[in-house]
Amino acid sequence: MGKVLFIGVDLGGTNIKAGSVSDQGKVLKEMSISTEADKGQAHVLGRIIQVIQDVAEGSEIGGVGIGIPGQINVERGICYFAPNLPGWKDVSVTPVIKKKLGCPVVLDNDANVAALGEFAYGAGQGSQHLLMVTLGTGVGGGLVLNGRIFRGFRDLAGEFGHITVDCNGHTCSCGRKGCIEEYASIRGIVRMVREALDAGVESSLRGVEKLTPREIYHDAVNGDTLAIEAFQRAGDYLGIALADVANLLNIERVVVGGGIANAGNFILEAARARVQKDALPEAAESVEIVKAQLGNSAGLVGAAYLARSID
Ligand SMILES: [Zn+2]
Structure with a gap:
């Protein structure tokens, strides 16, 4: 059995960063692509899926977490509003990505996931x-x-x-x-x-x-x-x-x-x-x-x- 990857995504107005991260918090592989936010939400969702697949290189994905700079409904995986992403209003993120990748996906606000990162692996340990x-x-x-x-x-x-x-x-x-x-x-x-x-x-x-x-x-x-x-x-x-x-x-x-x-x-x-x-x-x-x-x-x-x- 190949290794199962857990992938974090940091969606920004300019770049999308994705990386596979070990259970010790070590970034194993990281990639960054431009967001191309001006091309609209569907395009950006496609870019997110693409960069996740590039990081995974065909390996099994155990789960994906996505941090978004905006207002989120975590349970439904919806982004209500993101000031740096033009046209992002009530965007259904989790269902779309989950369907395409076939693995669990979770969405949260970028400040929340950063706090969780420091808590788990940084100055908050x-x-x-x-x-x-x-x-x-x-x-x-x-x-x-x-x-x-x-x-x-x-x-x-x-x-x-x-x-x-x-x-x-x-x-x-x-x-x-x-x-x-x-x-x-x-x-x-x-x-x-x-x-x-x-x-x-x-x-x-x-x-x-x-x-x-x-x-x-x-x-x-x-x-x-x-x-x-x-x-x-x-x-x-x-x-x-x-x-x-x-x-x-x-x-x-x-x-x-x-x-x-x-x-x-x-x-x-x-x-x-x-x-x-x-x-x-x-x-x-x-x-x-x-x-x-x-x-x-x-x-x-x-x-x-x-x-x-x-x-
Ligand atoms: Zn104020």
Whole structure:
């Protein structure tokens, strides 16, 4: 008998990544193809099937897990809406792929599968109650409680990015004021730096044509006070939101990933300090805030882990 493969798929607006993953979380074979999202949903589903078959090379597939950047109905395998995939509205994903491949298929939100990946094989190992926070273009969240993804009533749980940290603050894309996404995301940090520069604060970032987290990090490492304070402020706001999560869920570990997490300690130290100060003492003592370990692979290995757990 040949080996049975478990395959994780990470569907993005630009690329589709698929990989076979061992039960130890090792990526055995990985492939990436362009999504060609502009050609419509049926075409993209075909691309997903193609890349899975390319990875499998004729071997038996034990299960496929797919992470999608959108709103999902996990039980029915439907994607209601995905902002980066034009025309994706109520797309039936699981039934189509299952029929074509003849193996179990499971679908989930990309933030959830990334959290599961870190839980199973990354910085979350050894914990049972975990929040993964992704700091990137926006702020994403995924919850693993009692060792399982927590999805809530309609698979909508984990929207950490829209926790309010300043009810008189900056207006968020969701329409509300002061969501953490407006402070601990790329645009949030860049905005805070720009506001300080406009207010005349002295900084080596003055005159930089295009402010990016990379530029700001570079100057922070070189000791620029404004750059350091921008990350610290983002971390402080992050800590305000995390203190709520610690109090509400007595979370054991917070895993921080995403592009900005590379600015690591400036953000994480400020977040830890704020949680220690704000959360109830027992909740603050229980929670550990750490950097993610799996980088871009978290979603793929998490999706494969999910595929292994299909009943
Ligand atoms: Zn919001």
